Amino acid sequence: xxxxxxxxxxxxxxxxxxxxxxxxxxxxxxxxxxxxxxxxxxxxxxxxxxxxxxxxxxxxxxxxxxxxxxxxxxxxxxxxxxxxxxxxxxxxxxxxxxxxxxxxxxxxxxxxxxxxxxxxxxxxxxxxxxxxxxxxxxxxxxxxxxxxxxxxxxxxxxxxxxxxxxxxxxxxxxxxxxxxxxxxxxxxxxxxxxxxxxxxxxxxxxxxxxxxxxxxxxxxxxxxxxxxxxxxxxxxxxxxxxxxxxxxxxxxxxxxxxxxxxxxxxxxxxxxxxxxxxxxxxxxxxxxxxxxxxxxxxxxxxxxxxxxxxxxxxxxxxxxxxxxxxxxxxxxxxxxxxxxxxxxxxxxxxxxxxxxxxxxxxxxxxxxxxxxxxxxxxxxxxxxxxxxxxxxxxxxxxxxxxxxx
Numbered sequence: 001x002x003x004x005x006x007x008x009x010x011x012x013x014x015x016x017x018x019x020x021x022x023x024x025x026x027x028x029x030x031x032x033x034x035x036x037x038x039x040x041x042x043x044x045x046x047x048x049x050x051x052x053x054x055x056x057x058x059x060x061x062x063x064x065x066x067x068x069x070x071x072x073x074x075x076x077x078x079x080x081x082x083x084x085x086x087x088x089x090x091x092x093x094x095x096x097x098x099x100x101x102x103x104x105x106x107x108x109x110x111x112x113x114x115x116x117x118x119x120x121x122x123x124x125x126x127x128x129x130x131x132x133x134x135x136x137x138x139x140x141x142x143x144x145x146x147x148x149x150x151x152x153x154x155x156x157x158x159x160x161x162x163x164x165x166x167x168x169x170x171x172x173x174x175x176x177x178x179x180x181x182x183x184x185x186x187x188x189x190x191x192x193x194x195x196x197x198x199x200x201x202x203x204x205x206x207x208x209x210x211x212x213x214x215x216x217x218x219x220x221x222x223x224x225x226x227x228x229x230x231x232x233x234x235x236x237x238x239x240x241x242x243x244x245x246x247x248x249x250x251x252x253x254x255x256x257x258x259x260x261x262x263x264x265x266x267x268x269x270x271x272x273x274x275x276x277x278x279x280x281x282x283x284x285x286x287x288x289x290x291x292x293x294x295x296x297x298x299x300x301x302x303x304x305x306x307x308x309x310x311x312x313x314x315x316x317x318x319x320x321x322x323x324x325x326x327x328x329x330x331x332x333x334x335x336x337x338x339x340x341x342x343x344x345x346x347x348x349x350x351x352x353x354x355x356x357x358x359x360x361x362x363x364x365x366x367x368x369x370x371x372x373x374x375x376x377x378x379x380x381x382x383x384x385x386x387x388x389x390x391x392x393x394x395x396x397x398x399x400x401x402x403x404x405x
Contacts, residue, residue, distance in 0.1 A: 046370045051405045066103050071405040072096045076133050076398055078122050083385065083394030092119025094135045107151040113144035115197065127386035129314055129344055129358045132396050134182040137197050145199055158206045166220055167195035169204050170241050170255060175282045175300035175324045176340070180378045180398055181362050183342040187278045187306025187318045192237050192259035194220045214243040235261035250283025265311045266349040274313070278306040297327035310347035314387065317345040336366040346387040353387035376400040
């Protein structure tokens with residue numbers, strides 16, 4: 001029997017929801033006589049948020065008891081159109097299995113997450129300093145976030161303990177989460193941030209002393225991934241952030257971080273610690289007339305900046321600017337799109353980095369096919385991949401399917 005490669009198996013299996021969605025849409029289309037589909041089809045399986053529906057009412061009963069369960073899958077299929085040494089298409093899929101329990105009246109939330117990535121990493125062959133797909137990594141299967149969160153003082157004070165993805169707490173730009181390139185998620189100058197695929201044990205606390213001011217601080221153990229120092233709290237990663245929010249001006253957050261441990265320098269010596277600064281900003285530019293405050297439609301601009309010591313980091317400065325939007329096309333209120341540019345200034349201490357920067361320009365369009373399936377088309381131009389002045393600029397195309405089971 002011929003063996004099916006993992007990428008083809010992942011692609012074949014997760015094309016099934018896409019084909020099923022299109023088939024169901026065709027079946028629900030108006031008949032030749034112009035009769036509309038049954039009302040149940042409009043509010044049932046296709047419109048619902050989960051491919052597996054409500055489990056015969058069990059999902060709703062669990063939510064009433066404070067339990068939520070979620071299985072999501074992200075499938076990426078990408079190919080290098082120009083400048084890529086690997087012209088074969090690459091498929092990889094990330095399973096995200098999560099469960100949470102929030103006992104009523106306690107202010108507590110217990111979260112457990114398991115992650116599994118299968119398929120072929122396409123960013124490594126391209127040699128970029130920043131992965132062009134935010135799920136790219138070597139295949140793995142391990143626990144993600146395992147945490148307890150407690151809210152006090154009517155939400156003005158929040159404490160979290162456990163194994164934590166620090167990027168879910170710090171340097172967050174909510175309007176940039178739709179991009180595929182990993183740079184908009186957090187500045188790549190924060191090279192030691194314990195985040196996907198390696199969250200770390202730690203604790204963070206956030207306080208909102210004023211309606212327009214929020215303060216946060218976190219301490220995390222080294223995850224064991226170079227160059228995050230030594231595992232354990234003897235050499236921790238520290239981060240602090242202050243956020244300022246104004247209804248008309250938007251939100252600005254500034255932060256500082258420090259990683260401790262024996263860090264290798266480009267001059268073949270070591271240093272006991274490293275750190276840097278970062279800032280993120282976002283502001284809604286446009287929203288439909290008479291839109292409510294929680295209406296996601298509109299366009300938002302964002303910017304980010306970060307610094308790191310060039311003796312230990314391949315990227316010494318980073319700047320990104322972009323815009324994302326939801327519902328720009330009339331009648332397509334849930335469609336999303338975005339355009340951004342990310343510029344990574346390379347370390348002058350690393351002789352292998354011969355270009356002054358690696359620059360990525362990304363554009364995407366997302367289309368919710370059903371309530372539980374979203375397709376996204378993405379294209380990126382990457383100038384000076386890997387910080388090389390001699391390598392040809394790369395153009396990468398990517399298709400993403402996000403399924404919630």
